[in-house]
Amino acid sequence: MASIIEKFIKELEGQELRPVISDSRILVQGSGWQTRKYFSKYYDSKLPYPLLALVKDGEGVTYLSLSKEIDLAKEVFKKYWKDENKLNNIQREFNSLSVELDDLYHFLNYSYLSSHTFSDCVAHFVKFEDAIWNLNALVFFSIYFDKQTALDLINELNIKITKSGFNEIWDRAIHPVGVSFDKRRMLYLLDLISKGTDWNKISELCQYFNTSYSKIFPVSEVKEKLSGEYSSVTKDEAESLIKEEYTNLNLRKIEHSEWLETLNKEEKKLVIFTQFVMAIRDERKDFLMKATTIFHRVGEKLFTEAGVDTANVYLWSVPEIIKGVEYLKKNIGVLEDRKKGYDLLISDDNSRTEEYGEFDKKKKEMSEYFITQHRIKNPEENDNLMIRGQVGSKGIVQGVVKVINNFEEEKGKFNKGEILVTGMTRPEYVPLMKIALAIVTDEGGITCHAAIVSRELKIPCVIGTKIATKKLKDGDFVEVDADNGIVRIIK
Secondary structure (H helix, E strand, C coil): CCCHHHHHHHHHCCCCECCCEECCCHHHHCCCCCCHHHHCCCCCCCCCCCEEEEEECCEEEEECEHHHHHHHHHHHHHHHHHCCHHHHHHHHHHHHHHHHHHHHHHHCCHHHHHHCCHHHHHHHHHHHHHHHHHHHHHCHHHHCCCHHHHHHHHHHCCCCCCHHHHHHHHHHHCCCCCCCHHHHHHHHHHHHHHCCCCHHHHHHHCHHHHCCCCCCCCHHHHHHHHHHHHCCCCHHHHHHHHHHHHHHHHHHHHHHHHHHCCCCHHHHHHHHHHHHHHHHHHHHHHHHHHHHHHHHHHHHHHHHHHCCCHHHHHHCCHHHHHCCHHHHHHCHHHHHHHHHCEEEEECCCCCEEEEECCHHHHHHHHHHHHHHHHHHHCHHHHCCCEEECEEEECCEEEEEEEEECCHHHHHHHCCCCCEEEECCCCHHHHHHHHHCCEEEECCCCCCCHHHHHHHHHCCCEEECCCCHHHHCCCCCEEEEECCCCEEEECC
């Protein structure tokens, strides 16, 4: 009988794997977000694709197909090239779903949850789940769009942009003009302060700032962190900071618009698409964190009513949460099995295969398969002193490596002036990114979080190396040549 790993590899049919999603949990990755129910509304490409999640208490990794993510970007680009209204239509639907999600996020607050039973919450929770997975599917094409994908599309569609002309505009095209997630969160917080909002209310509204796939921080801890940074800011100062930020934003937009007018029609269309995918992917992140916050809140409500330790919520998927208290009580033994190691394969037909145990063995097996697959595709990576990726943010520095695979467990070991090497960055990584000498990631196209934040911080960043966390180790002395997308191991 084939193992879950063998089944997954067979279903991939040779497709290239994306870098592993680390610190993942069944709560999100096992919740059926990639089902046909959602993706068939927005894409012609064959979806969903197989997902493999390997989870053990305190650790989790997920594997997906990079090939299909690139296919989605190409599909939407081609439709946009034929009809420029495509992006406007996506933005309108995104805005509509955003309003629905924000309304439900505010509705499913702790006051409501504490004064109602789990059964009272379910209908609202189901609406929230449906809205977030629709929003996620709608803009999933923005997950991976890079320089090579853009060049492939230019050649395939016979777009009249020369390679030299493309290279001249690309570096500028990938610098976001709009507000990044970091600034957007700051502006939201300042707006609440300017309105005189109570710090308890602010902390609950901003709880998603500190949410990760594996953990939700109590409102009291969020309050301590945010008030420690912003409690001295007055209403007038908040208004002044908001005005200053929007003034700078408008200046950037004016400068960008003037530059666009120097480009021909096809160059301009390419830049508009590139800016759009960066902006929409960045906006998506906050909604995913709001969703994860609500999943945790309602999951904790369920577990409390069932008399089960709420620390185990991350081992329960959203569809299982919806099934309620009695289902959880009847399947309590499953939680104990999953703690020891839980392997989940969601197949193309949305069927689920589960196995238990041997987490470390299976994680190693998938890691070896991924590295072998990558090196077959990129034989130059067999050079043990060099890793290639894409330019996230330019610059050349030398320094000491610190690898962060599990953020919650390892964030305390990172020191100012070290080179941050990780699978992918998320909002909670920003404090480390602000003190890093440079950033190197496995994951990433130009829309990825690490690329956008590193440009804003003006520090060198190499993204999309696929194997940096496998090849580099703590204490390695390296040169990050982010002008050319290369990491050289010196010592």
